[in-house]
Amino acid sequence: MAKELKELTKRSENYSQWYNDLVLKADLAEQSAVRGCMVIKPYGYAIWEKMQRQLDDMFKETGHVNAYFPLLIPKSFLSREAEHVEGFAKECAVVTHHRLKNSPDGKGVIVDPEARLEEELIIRPTSETIIWNTYKNWINSYRDLPILCNQWANVMRWEMRTRLFLRTAEFLWQEGHTAHATKEEAEEEALRMLNVYGEFAEKYMAVPVVKGIKSANERFAGALETYTIEALMQDGKALQSGTSHFLGQNFAKAFDVQFLNKENKQEYVWATSWGVSTRLMGALIMTHSDDNGLVLPPTLAPFQVVIVPIYRNDEQLSQINEKIAGIVAGLKALGISVKYDNADNKRPGFKFAEYELKGVPVRLVMGGRDLENNTIEVMRRDTLEKETVSCDGIEKYVQQLLADIQQNIYQKALDFRESHTVSVDTYDEFKEKIEEGGFILAHWDGTPETEEKIKEETKATIRCIPLEGDRTPGRCMVTGKPSEGRVVFARAY
Amino acid sequence: MAKELKELTKRSENYSQWYNDLVLKADLAEQSAVRGCMVIKPYGYAIWEKMQRQLDDMFKETGHVNAYFPLLIPKSFLSREAEHVEGFAKECAVVTHHRLKNSPDGKGVIVDPEARLEEELIIRPTSETIIWNTYKNWINSYRDLPILCNQWANVMRWEMRTRLFLRTAEFLWQEGHTAHATKEEAEEEALRMLNVYGEFAEKYMAVPVVKGIKSANERFAGALETYTIEALMQDGKALQSGTSHFLGQNFAKAFDVQFLNKENKQEYVWATSWGVSTRLMGALIMTHSDDNGLVLPPTLAPFQVVIVPIYRNDEQLSQINEKIAGIVAGLKALGISVKYDNADNKRPGFKFAEYELKGVPVRLVMGGRDLENNTIEVMRRDTLEKETVSCDGIEKYVQQLLADIQQNIYQKALDFRESHTVSVDTYDEFKEKIEEGGFILAHWDGTPETEEKIKEETKATIRCIPLEGDRTPGRCMVTGKPSEGRVVFARAY
Numbered sequence: 001m002a003k004e005l006k007e008l009t010k011r012s013e014n015y016s017q018w019y020n021d022l023v024l025k026a027d028l029a030e031q032s033a034v035r036g037c038m039v040i041k042p043y044g045y046a047i048w049e050k051m052q053r054q055l056d057d058m059f060k061e062t063g064h065v066n067a068y069f070p071l072l073i074p075k076s077f078l079s080r081e082a083e084h085v086e087g088f089a090k091e092c093a094v095v096t097h098h099r100l101k102n103s104p105d106g107k108g109v110i111v112d113p114e115a116r117l118e119e120e121l122i123i124r125p126t127s128e129t130i131i132w133n134t135y136k137n138w139i140n141s142y143r144d145l146p147i148l149c150n151q152w153a154n155v156m157r158w159e160m161r162t163r164l165f166l167r168t169a170e171f172l173w174q175e176g177h178t179a180h181a182t183k184e185e186a187e188e189e190a191l192r193m194l195n196v197y198g199e200f201a202e203k204y205m206a207v208p209v210v211k212g213i214k215s216a217n218e219r220f221a222g223a224l225e226t227y228t229i230e231a232l233m234q235d236g237k238a239l240q241s242g243t244s245h246f247l248g249q250n251f252a253k254a255f256d257v258q259f260l261n262k263e264n265k266q267e268y269v270w271a272t273s274w275g276v277s278t279r280l281m282g283a284l285i286m287t288h289s290d291d292n293g294l295v296l297p298p299t300l301a302p303f304q305v306v307i308v309p310i311y312r313n314d315e316q317l318s319q320i321n322e323k324i325a326g327i328v329a330g331l332k333a334l335g336i337s338v339k340y341d342n343a344d345n346k347r348p349g350f351k352f353a354e355y356e357l358k359g360v361p362v363r364l365v366m367g368g369r370d371l372e373n374n375t376i377e378v379m380r381r382d383t384l385e386k387e388t389v390s391c392d393g394i395e396k397y398v399q400q401l402l403a404d405i406q407q408n409i410y411q412k413a414l415d416f417r418e419s420h421t422v423s424v425d426t427y428d429e430f431k432e433k434i435e436e437g438g439f440i441l442a443h444w445d446g447t448p449e450t451e452e453k454i455k456e457e458t459k460a461t462i463r464c465i466p467l468e469g470d471r472t473p474g475r476c477m478v479t480g481k482p483s484e485g486r487v488v489f490a491r492a493y
Numbered sequence: 494m495a496k497e498l499k500e501l502t503k504r505s506e507n508y509s510q511w512y513n514d515l516v517l518k519a520d521l522a523e524q525s526a527v528r529g530c531m532v533i534k535p536y537g538y539a540i541w542e543k544m545q546r547q548l549d550d551m552f553k554e555t556g557h558v559n560a561y562f563p564l565l566i567p568k569s570f571l572s573r574e575a576e577h578v579e580g581f582a583k584e585c586a587v588v589t590h591h592r593l594k595n596s597p598d599g600k601g602v603i604v605d606p607e608a609r610l611e612e613e614l615i616i617r618p619t620s621e622t623i624i625w626n627t628y629k630n631w632i633n634s635y636r637d638l639p640i641l642c643n644q645w646a647n648v649m650r651w652e653m654r655t656r657l658f659l660r661t662a663e664f665l666w667q668e669g670h671t672a673h674a675t676k677e678e679a680e681e682e683a684l685r686m687l688n689v690y691g692e693f694a695e696k697y698m699a700v701p702v703v704k705g706i707k708s709a710n711e712r713f714a715g716a717l718e719t720y721t722i723e724a725l726m727q728d729g730k731a732l733q734s735g736t737s738h739f740l741g742q743n744f745a746k747a748f749d750v751q752f753l754n755k756e757n758k759q760e761y762v763w764a765t766s767w768g769v770s771t772r773l774m775g776a777l778i779m780t781h782s783d784d785n786g787l788v789l790p791p792t793l794a795p796f797q798v799v800i801v802p803i804y805r806n807d808e809q810l811s812q813i814n815e816k817i818a819g820i821v822a823g824l825k826a827l828g829i830s831v832k833y834d835n836a837d838n839k840r841p842g843f844k845f846a847e848y849e850l851k852g853v854p855v856r857l858v859m860g861g862r863d864l865e866n867n868t869i870e871v872m873r874r875d876t877l878e879k880e881t882v883s884c885d886g887i888e889k890y891v892q893q894l895l896a897d898i899q900q901n902i903y904q905k906a907l908d909f910r911e912s913h914t915v916s917v918d919t920y921d922e923f924k925e926k927i928e929e930g931g932f933i934l935a936h937w938d939g940t941p942e943t944e945e946k947i948k949e950e951t952k953a954t955i956r957c958i959p960l961e962g963d964r965t966p967g968r969c970m971v972t973g974k975p976s977e978g979r980v981v982f983a984r985a986y
Contacts, residue, residue, distance in 0.1 A: 030630075032562070032563045032623065032627065033563075033567060033570070033623065033626050034563045034565045034566070034567060034614060037563035037564070037565060038563070039560070039561070039562055039563065039627050040560060040561040041560055042558035042559065042642060045558070045559050045560045045561055046558065046559070048561075049559060065535035065539065066535065066538050066539070066542060067532070067534055067535045067538045068532070068533040068538055068541075068665065069525070069532055070525045070527045070530035070532065071647055071649065071663050072527050072530060072586070072649075072663070073527070074526060074527060075593065075601075075604075077526070078593070078602060079601035079602050085593075085601075085602055089592070089593040089594065089595075089602050090592055090593070091591070091592070093565070093590075093591055093614075094588060094589065094590040094591070094592075094593065094604050095586045095587060095588050095589075095616070096587065096588075096589045096590065096604065097586075097587040097589065098585070098586055098651040099582070099583055099584070099585060099587075099651065100568065100571070100578075100582040100583070100585050100587065100615070101582065101583075102582075108568075108569055108572035108578075109571060109572050109578055109582050111568075111587050111589065111613055120604055121586075122593070123564070123588070130526065130527075133526050134523075134525065134526075134532050137523075143838065149535060153647075154646075156564065156565075158591040158592065170563060170564050170565070345636065
């Protein structure tokens, strides 16, 4: 779509505006006519598809299968698990009728009052309830276990303040729901999927994450334990990027799902659930991008290489076309996705700006002199560095460059996080440091009261109790009471 | 999941019951707690995933990209296109509230009356309205065209009588929505996608289809022309399997989507939409399956080959395991998906019945004598024929057999259709033949009145005006008025 490529707001001027500008100008997503629901545009969706494909492969490698459960959930199901309903009731879209009819005034349609549902249905905010109601019929004995299902679906949580990708009323996600014969197996599963998420974030998104356990306050509604991966954005705020829950027997009890164990006794089934959503798009955008636009990791870029010709006349263009055809074929043979843009209705400078904005990892440019010299100009999007290299072996050169970019943007994000992670020992110091953003490692006495006080006074929350790193005990920075080890604080999205 | 493998109802006894039995017993899908909404179980979903992957590749090869549009549509949008609202208003799920609250009596939750939406939202029955409202902002000039978007999504049509896969309130589908600068280009696109559907049905599903145009009565609500692929089921009923619509400028006018054409004049945009759904699962099941269960085309089977060992003792099993490992590796190297089922908690006979029921195209069995003789028993699911062949070259043998099965089930379905397609010239003969099922080619005067009369008197509908075959004019079998050519009648799902 032709459009003016206006300047992005700079990150240093207004980070939040920079993000909104970028999402719109890079054609990733936009608001729809329906409050809080976004349209994911083709370029944004292509990135999401790449994420889906990779995650789906990883789920299948770890033994999971996909299935599909209903969009709508009977209202009464939600009430079965006390904490669950408490967590979700306030943000439910409710279906009350199943028919419209012509308005008596002849203007449009109205809800047909005679088509009222006996029981209201809610659009799933998450599917534990409908799925455990289904699993009840699938499980009789330990031989039916484990069940390792995932579904790719849309869900709806009626948020009051929404932001594209980060917090929307409707979002796309996957939700895994597993059923196990033992507590140990379910706990293992919850941790396994946390590690899958961690690997996906670091290896494919190039986003370093801290893996840890949520405090009780931040736990999923209905979980006994919530594991999380937490990423740090360039503005120093944390973004929760994926969670995996050990649900104990809560949902099995709520929906009476028992099985005959090996000792021939009835027992409640153990459960996990885990999910990542289109929120990951927000993490991806904010971790790597700069004032020129998106920076995408080569593994998730819709196309990894763009080639632009610069030519004086049709004859020269056709020579360049011929030369480039060989390079395109060579790149494709190496599994590299490439777009050759020789459209004549846009100037090269316009194309350069557009592909920078869209974060294409590598740009190749061939002009008349390159043609003579058998060279090509290579630009890498992450550092914007340019060099002119020989066309001989260009394919292998680009392949290595893509790997370098993937590694470099990960390392850059990791360096950023490390330089924005500090340990503090006093609450005064904490209050000072939290204003600078970043992760703060501090001792906490483990009580919800202290956590709440810190949140009220500083807007910082406990992102997680980290699973790795220094676990030396100490004293809570607020109360002086014993602490089992430092936890990660930050202000968060 | 362990369960008793009870006999299926025979097709000849009760075809409809056979279908329901099969969907349930082969673990494809089941009813959920929500009226008319199904749970698609992992085995059924694995088939749907294979369909999706193939269709998605075909859409991308024809230049389409994926995107995602909101689940909810403002009620008023529906009224913008007069025929469209007429077609869908009666089956809309309506969201009226966005919050639940605790019931005053302490029992569960109720809809919070204070959280009533200003304008009701409907769950998309199809997305023309929300998408054309979005396209309005994407289109200014002919340079912005064409737009070739597809989305994979769930939709909801509140059907009163539902059947698994064939007619459900919620179903999964893809919907393509394209925008063009000229009428010709939009018409071409609608036909292109009809042909993609036809190729997919015949080449991958092994389901022969008649391609044609819908009569005005059967057109999509808001379309100028609806193209369809029509398949014939084993009970002689037709199943509409996919439709592609030329929408003219109807939605562009309803949502005021104009563009500046090459002559610098404002013009309304031309549109198409096209979709196939989980209904295709019904077509797949009913076309090929038999009284022993599913018969799946190798191209869409979740696994193409199952191998079962028969052994006297652990030592023999370990010898067979070793031998089979080589065969499994060889099959996988040819891109053939294979499952080796040496689980010791089920008898071979039980496994045989289960894999027959699930339609696995090829079964290999190795027993002690086979091990001695370097042979293996091969059974093909489509004909249930068994033979014992040498293990040398078994991989290539199976590869060829899979291709044969794909071809054979297509040919069988085509033979069935051809032997159940008749031309009739009088209405009396029509009334007689329609009782036998199948496609009837007959002359029709082209009026909705005659079509309606035939439908009322015989329950037969015009499936399509075929695009191929004999188009000799004649006289309507009912009115004697001129007919442009025979059309396809049948009773239909």
